[in-house]
Structure formats: structure tokens, C-alpha cells
Amino acid sequence: MKTCKRCQQEKPGEAFGPSRNRDGLASWCRQCHRERGSEWAKENRERLTVKAAAWRATNQEKAAESSLRHSRKFAEKRLRYSAEWSKSNRDKRRATDAKHKAAKRLAVPAWADIKAIAAFYAATPAGHQVDHIVPLVSPYVCGLHCEANLQYLTSSENQSKRNFWWPDMPRIEDAQRQSRMFA
Ligand SMILES: [Zn+2]
Numbered sequence: 001m002k003t004c005k006r007c008q009q010e011k012p013g014e015a016f017g018p019s020r021n022r023d024g025l026a027s028w029c030r031q032c033h034r035e036r037g038s039e040w041a042k043e044n045r046e047r048l049t050v051k052a053a054a055w056r057a058t059n060q061e062k063a064a065e066s067s068l069r070h071s072r073k074f075a076e077k078r079l080r081y082s083a084e085w086s087k088s089n090r091d092k093r094r095a096t097d098a099k100h101k102a103a104k105r106l107a108v109p110a111w112a113d114i115k116a117i118a119a120f121y122a123a124t125p126a127g128h129q130v131d132h133i134v135p136l137v138s139p140y141v142c143g144l145h146c147e148a149n150l151q152y153l154t155s156s157e158n159q160s161k162r163n164f165w166w167p168d169m170p171r172i173e174d175a176q177r178q179s180r181m182f183a
Contacts, residue, residue: 004028005027005028006027006028006029006032007031007032011029015031016029016030072157075157076156103142104145107142107143108144108145109146111146112145112147117146117150124152125152127155128153129153130151131151131153131157132150133151
């Protein structure tokens with residue numbers, strides 16, 4: 001039996017890992033080493049999260065690219081998950097779709113060429129979806145439902161794009177400054 005220097009509990013020799021101590025056993029029990037290890041990971045996770053957030057703030061374009069890359073990697077998985085989710089959350093799914101439709105109605109400018117939009121949708125290649133280049137609903141700007149803002153994406157590309165990046169996306173601070181100006 002040996003007393004652990006950390007938890008002060010007396011435990012059998014097997015409860016301690018090997019070490020170069022005189023008795024060949026670590027002074028902390030395995031349990032304590034495990035606990036300390038997960039505490040360390042947690043502390044570092046916080047530190048690294050702060051560091052990562054600071055990096056993203058100063059490298060927004062790179063950060064957007066890397067989250068897009070990451071997102072593409074898991075697109076398939078997310079598609080499957082999303083289909084399953086929709087099946088068991090039909091009401092929520094319908095509500096989201098309705099909200100999106102309403103946003104689309106409001107986003108149609110008076111000069112939009114409805115026929116051209118319809119033709120664009122009609123010509124959608126197999127396995128693709130029509131995507132709004134600038135999303136109709138995003139925290140910063142809302143895109144328009146017009147021909148110039150439409151593109152074809154494969155389903156998984158569309159899934160991975162979501163509403164967080166588009167070409168010429170304003171930097172987050174700029175968008176926030178602008179929304180304060182109009183508030
Ligand atoms: Zn211990």
C-alpha cells in the first residue's frame with residue numbers, strides 16, 4: 001500500500017504508475033494523474049479558444065476559407081444528419097422553410113426578372129441546388145432573390161456553404177459598424 005501525495009488516499013501498488021522513485025511507483029495515483037490531465041486539457045482548451053478567436057478576428061478571410069474547408073469535409077455527414085433531423089422534427093423544419101420563403105418574398109426587388117429567375121431554377125443541373133450567392137438571411141446583410149444573385153451548387157457544396165461566407169463578404173467589424181450607423 002502507498003499513500004498518494006495528491007489525494008492522500010492509501011491505495012495498493014497497482015493504483016500507481018511506474019516511476020524512477022525509490023519504490024518504483026509514481027507519487028500520485030493513476031486516478032490523480034488522469035484527473036490532472038483532464039483539468040490541464042480543459043485549462044488549455046480555454047486558452048487555445050481565446051487564441052484562436054483572436055487569430056480569426058485578424059485573419060477573417062483565411063478563417064472563412066478554413067471553416068469552409070472544414071465544413072466541406074463533414075458535408076456528407078451533415079447532410080445525412082440533417083435529413084434524419086428533418087424527419088423527426090417536421091414542425092421545426094416546416095417553420096424554417098416558411099421563414100426562408102417569407103424572406104425570399106421580401107427579397108425580390110421590383111426590377112427582378114421573374115422569368116429569368118424561373119428559367120434559372122428550371123435549368124438546375126441534376127444533383128445541384130440553386131444557391132443565393134449572398135445569403136437571403138445572414139446576420140450582416142441580406143441578399144436579393146434576383147438572377148444575378150443565383151448560382152448552382154451541388155447539394156453538399158450548398159450544405160457546406162451555409163450562410164457564413166460569400167465573395168466580397170464584408171469584414172465583421174465593417175458590417176457591425178454599418179448596422180450601428182443605420183440603427
Ligand atoms: Zn491520488
